[in-house]
Amino acid sequence: MNNELLNELTFFVLAIFVGIEVISKVPTILHTPLMSGTNAIHGIILVGAIVIAAGASSPVNIAIGLVAVILATTNVVGGFVVTDRMLEMFKGRHAPKTPESK
């Protein structure tokens, strides 16, 4: 096992704990937006798609690269935009904009 793999395994294991810890106190009402937000984050696969597409030269690689970039971009862009739309609905609810309803 080389050094690089060892480093990667370390990141992997630590990231598991961080991932669990960081959302452990989420209230029920935020489950859907949070799911959608994490959904956008795994759109990081776009980085991978760009890496494999960049050097593509054979027809097979070009086809795979193109489809991968399209799918991954849809994931990232759609994921963040739809999450924002959901959260937009929550805005201002902490501002006391309806004083009459005490």
Added chain:
Amino acid sequence: MTIAIALAYLVAAVLFILGLKQLSSPKGARNGNFTAAAGMVIALLATLPLLHFTTAGVTIILIGVAIGGVVGVVGARRVKMTAIPQMVALFNGVGGGAAALVAVAELLRFGEHPTFTVAFPSVFSIVIGSVSFAGSMVAFAKLQELMTGTPITYPGQQLVNGLLAAAIVGFVIAVLAVASVPFSFVSLMVLALVLGVAFVLPIGGADMPVVISLLNAFTGLAVAASGFTLNNFALIVAGTLVGASGSLLTKMMSDAMGRSLVSVLFGAFGKVQSGAAAVAGQEGRSVRSASAEDLGTLLAYSRRVIIVPGYGLAVAQAQHAVRELADVLEKRGVEVSYAIHPVAGRMPGHMNVLLAEANVPYEQLKEMDEINDEFKNADVVLIVGANDVVNPAARTSPGSPIFGMPILNADQAKNIVFMKRSMRPGFAGIDNELMFDPKTMMFFGDAKESLTKLVSAVKAA
């Protein structure tokens, strides 16, 4: 990897973690989404200097980003708030597909005999990514009503799925042992796609969000595995974060419904019904239905009204109509609040989003634990398009598929008004005793039209 790129990836990872942290509290949620998006931009830009582009490579990246960007923005902007769950499923599925394709491309690059440290994560990514892709597409089709939303079951289904999974495991071992590229990987992908479809077919109704969340965690893991293949730190960390937090979120969602993950995945919700009690309960029972005028008077002269919104309200786009009704009632001095069950709507938190869209004041939205003791003081509980979340069978009938799910104590109110399109059962596919309760009045019709009628009836009263 140069130091600059490694540092940029580190910054991106920190932004993802901070973003998740903010996303899990109502105050910072929207900023959290921006924080994570900033991390994404940094990770993408940092990757570019690392690469040697071919002309074809640059072209497909530009075309791909343009197409994906347009599809993503238009899809996410155009979608109705009620259709958000299936949109999330769709965006999740394409991510899984991308992860699988990245692994395939990387394997092809390594030729006939990739080393184990490349082959293992690649095969993992191909299998999990393909399952996530196919499963999410079925979930999308079900929620979009392109196919029936109820569970599809057949005899021996668990056995077939088990055999499929076993075949994949066997195939994986064979692939890792002999690694004959590319035929074996294509077959593996096909098998995994079939498993993804077979896995989601028997799941339906209220369980869909849990499955989407699980598939979301799957995609995260597939992305992390692709990261191991590419030796890319950003993919490993971000993918693992999603895999871990998504798994926990999946568990929290099924807990909120009082169902175990195992029964969600293998229980075929809505097919289990026909307990003797449920059938016997239906025979020769009559329900009381009421006119808009009766209900208008009842509501107008109440002191406390609790509204229980459900998916029927979302479908009918009646969130504005319900607020209008609450407004006219409040003008008459009636105290109105909304009881939000954790899984009201189609996903946890979905109802809050819909009501917030209609500018319902946040203070009137009460979570279940907060309001359950207040039902006994309510003069009227108005159930709009909800069903399973007020079904007393969850408390009283151990044979029921929803037994054990926490429910709203609507049955304790002095009067119960059920607004529904028909006597049809809810997502869980079971009858609701509450409709036969002597305190209950049914008001049939489309939620939006019914509410509008009630508004004029209250004004007239």
